[in-house]
Amino acid sequence: MGTTAHPLDPLDAAEVRAAAAACRAAFPAGAVRFSTISLREPPKADLTAYADAAAAAAAEAAATAPTPPSPPPRVAEVLLLTPATGRAQRLAVGLTTTGGNGGGGVAAEVASREELPAGTQPSFSPDDCTLAEDIVKADERVRALLRERYGIADVEAELAADPWSVHLTDAHYPPMKWRQAGGDATANGNGNGVAASIHGGDDNGSSADGSPGATAGTNGDSASDSVAISFRLMQMFLYHRHDTDDNHYAHPLDLLPVVDLHARTVVAIHGADAAPPTGTLPGTCINYHRRLLRGNKTLASEWRADPPAALTVTQPDGPSWRVMGRHVTWQGWSLRVGFNAREGLVLHDVQHGGRRVVDRASLVEMAVPYGDPQGPYPRKCAFDVGDYGLGACANSLSLGCDCLGAIHYFGVTLSDAAGEPVDVPRVVSLHEEDAGVGWKHADYRSGTAETRRGRRLILSFGAAVVNYDYAVYWSLGLDGSIDCEVQLTGELSTNTLSAAEIGPGAPTTPRYGVLVSPGVNAQVHQHMFCVRLDMAVDGPANRVAEVEVKRLPRDATVNPAGNAFASVETPLVSEAGAVRDAAPGRAWRISSASSRNPVTGAPVAYKLIRARTLCRGLMSCSLLLACLVFLCLRLRHLLLAVLLTYRQSVMRAPCSELTCCGTLALTHSPSCVACLLVLLSDRCRLPTGGCTQRCSRPTTAPSPAAPSLRATRCG
Numbered sequence: 001m002g003t004t005a006h007p008l009d010p011l012d013a014a015e016v017r018a019a020a021a022a023c024r025a026a027f028p029a030g031a032v033r034f035s036t037i038s039l040r041e042p043p044k045a046d047l048t049a050y051a052d053a054a055a056a057a058a059a060e061a062a063a064t065a066p067t068p069p070s071p072p073p074r075v076a077e078v079l080l081l082t083p084a085t086g087r088a089q090r091l092a093v094g095l096t097t098t099g100g101n102g103g104g105g106v107a108a109e110v111a112s113r114e115e116l117p118a119g120t121q122p123s124f125s126p127d128d129c130t131l132a133e134d135i136v137k138a139d140e141r142v143r144a145l146l147r148e149r150y151g152i153a154d155v156e157a158e159l160a161a162d163p164w165s166v167h168l169t170d171a172h173y174p175p176m177k178w179r180q181a182g183g184d185a186t187a188n189g190n191g192n193g194v195a196a197s198i199h200g201g202d203d204n205g206s207s208a209d210g211s212p213g214a215t216a217g218t219n220g221d222s223a224s225d226s227v228a229i230s231f232r233l234m235q236m237f238l239y240h241r242h243d244t245d246d247n248h249y250a251h252p253l254d255l256l257p258v259v260d261l262h263a264r265t266v267v268a269i270h271g272a273d274a275a276p277p278t279g280t281l282p283g284t285c286i287n288y289h290r291r292l293l294r295g296n297k298t299l300a301s302e303w304r305a306d307p308p309a310a311l312t313v314t315q316p317d318g319p320s321w322r323v324m325g326r327h328v329t330w331q332g333w334s335l336r337v338g339f340n341a342r343e344g345l346v347l348h349d350v351q352h353g354g355r356r357v358v359d360r361a362s363l364v365e366m367a368v369p370y371g372d373p374q375g376p377y378p379r380k381c382a383f384d385v386g387d388y389g390l391g392a393c394a395n396s397l398s399l400g401c402d403c404l405g406a407i408h409y410f411g412v413t414l415s416d417a418a419g420e421p422v423d424v425p426r427v428v429s430l431h432e433e434d435a436g437v438g439w440k441h442a443d444y445r446s447g448t449a450e451t452r453r454g455r456r457l458i459l460s461f462g463a464a465v466v467n468y469d470y471a472v473y474w475s476l477g478l479d480g481s482i483d484c485e486v487q488l489t490g491e492l493s494t495n496t497l498s499a500a501e502i503g504p505g506a507p508t509t510p511r512y513g514v515l516v517s518p519g520v521n522a523q524v525h526q527h528m529f530c531v532r533l534d535m536a537v538d539g540p541a542n543r544v545a546e547v548e549v550k551r552l553p554r555d556a557t558v559n560p561a562g563n564a565f566a567s568v569e570t571p572l573v574s575e576a577g578a579v580r581d582a583a584p585g586r587a588w589r590i591s592s593a594s595s596r597n598p599v600t601g602a603p604v605a606y607k608l609i610r611a612r613t614l615c616r617g618l619m620s621c622s623l624l625l626a627c628l629v630f631l632c633l634r635l636r637h638l639l640l641a642v643l644l645t646y647r648q649s650v651m652r653a654p655c656s657e658l659t660c661c662g663t664l665a666l667t668h669s670p671s672c673v674a675c676l677l678v679l680l681s682d683r684c685r686l687p688t689g690g691c692t693q694r695c696s697r698p699t700t701a702p703s704p705a706a707p708s709l710r711a712t713r714c715g
């Protein structure tokens with residue numbers, strides 16, 4: 001870490017290397033596989049003390065040489081795996097800069113080490129996704145099935161295997177358990193000789209068990225079936241790929257291997273025993289690659305013949321923002337740009353006019369449940385932040401495509417499975433955009449017309465999580481407003497039709513999806529976002545109230561005509577008491593407990609409101625244009641999560657930072673915010689017991705909502 005770095009700056013390459021080396025030394029007996037190596041952000045009290053000291057030093061600078069404040073200790077948090085045991089570990093590694101003036105290094109020392117509960121696993125890294133695909137492609141049974149069933153002989157060239165986390169388990173669809181039935185799984189072997197069985201749900205005791213040398217499945221779920229080695233399962237949706245650039249989502253296959261990344265073997269193949277639905281695989285090509293557009297039959301096969309005229313974004317005087325390291329100032333705004341493998345972009349210490357507004361803001365989770373109830377799809381559900389790491393999946397942005405005009409880019413250093421640093425340049429974009437009319441008024445008497453043009457400062461990043469691409473935009477307005485918008489684009493995850501949806505008596509259209517090409521089903525699903533706002537409106541003492549416009553009762557004295565309505569505020573004083581439907585017209589106000597507006601006398605506040613649903617990203621889905629149905633987005637509880645997490649300064653993973661790999665209830669984070677997500681979807685990770693004791697399950701019908709939140713200064 002250089003001397004000019006801030007305590008919230010992400011780790012640099014030297015720090016990643018040093019932390020990884022210290023962790024490897026802490027496990028001399030065996031190989032480790034790294035999940036994430038990231039900055040452990042200092043406690044808020046330490047950050048505040050540091051900021052105060054820095055401000056005091058700056059104030060003295062004119063008169064005396066300022067004394068630089070001592071930054072909080074630099075700590076790396078490392079999540080790693082020991083594949084031989086299947087267990088996950090969390091380590092805190094203290095980092096100290098040695099030497100100086102560019103000639104120094106970084107000393108690292110493991111400060112704490114914690115073995116995570118059996119059955120829990122850290123998120124899947126990009127390396128894990130690649131490994132999972134390699135395991136599938138190397139599996140002899142998979143290769144034989146593909147050859148016999150579809151004539152696919154060259155799996156390296158013709159097969160794509162999308163790695164998905166394994167979710168949903170309950171009494172009706174038992175958890176998937178992968179149990180060591182003899183022999184030792186090795187971290188580095190190819191899985192040959194590992195005897196294993198998998199049971200639960202439709203894989204229950206199935207001879208479809210694809211593990212070489214598999215023993216008979218054991219169906220009893222007694223305690224004696226204890227897992228000898230923790231599994232790390234991924235289910236792999238298979239697709240035929242006509243060539244390297246072919247859009248393979250147009251060619252789904254009806255086989256679903258499940259791999260264990262620890263044992264590095266395929267432990268089950270769903271659909272291996274079933275006859276192929278049609279005997280053929282969907283062959284219609286629907287391509288987005290410019291080289292292959294001409295082959296499209298159902299989408300445009302040529303570039304637009306009448307492209308719009310050139311539109312040039314220029315700022316001849318340069319941009320209005322100033323950037324110092326990762327500190328950004330713009331039109332009264334001040335903030336610090338953070339980034340980590342899990343959340344991606346993080347906004348720190350957002351201030352306006354020198355007044356605190358938000359201490360920390362980020363997208364902390366996204367639940368994507370799928371609605372096809374037929375096996376194996378009940379387990380199809382992803383947490384695209386927590387399962388894969390939205391930051392880990394982020395990609396470099398490019399000028400002219402992702403962003404126009406004057407841009408400042410921030411890069412980040414992440415890490416790979418070996419603990420080596422991975423530089424991702426241009427991962428966050430900073431730019432200004434015209435925002436239309438910010439305010440206007442025309443005086444009809446005098447003819448005076450005044451208009452103020454709006455402008456926004458936008459910080460964004462994009463992440464490709466397997467098939468889907470997300471673009472997250474945080475923007476600040478001249479009017480003091482803050483927006484968060486998530487754009488969904490990319491490719492829909494397709495599948496062959498489920499058994500009940502084909503053959504005699506079947507509906508002509510899929511019940512649980514949309515037929516997007518002959519034989520290709522895009523299953524109904526949702527994306528539900530959880531944004532965490534650690535609010536600090538004019539300081540840390542804030543309170544939250546729900547705001548609704550309500551019609552007031554007719555009253556002979558007060559409201560004789562019955563036309564009265566008013567904005568009614570209901571303080572939300574407990575998490576359990578805040579569970580409710582995010583109905584249209586409902587908003588939330590986060591107000592300072594001490595600071596008041598000089599005109600209204602009301603507490604200074606920010607109001608959290610829902611923006612309209614934006615589906616523009618879907619229009620760029622090359623496979624589906626009819627997919628709006630999938631975005632019946634409902635944020636009813638997620639919004640509440642937004643509201644409630646602001647009080648929990650340490651809780652940044654509402655559905656747990658760990659993934660459950662198909663089994664029940666092995667994760668932690670017993671917070672009610674996580675509970676809200678559980679209530680949203682039965683297939684979330686957390687045990688329902690502890691949470692449902694505090695939150696009653698809402699029974700209201702889902703309501704459409706938007707992936708976009710807008711906070712506006714209203715005090």
Ligand SMILES: [Cu+2]
Nearest residue numbers: 525526527630
């Ligand atoms: Cu989707």
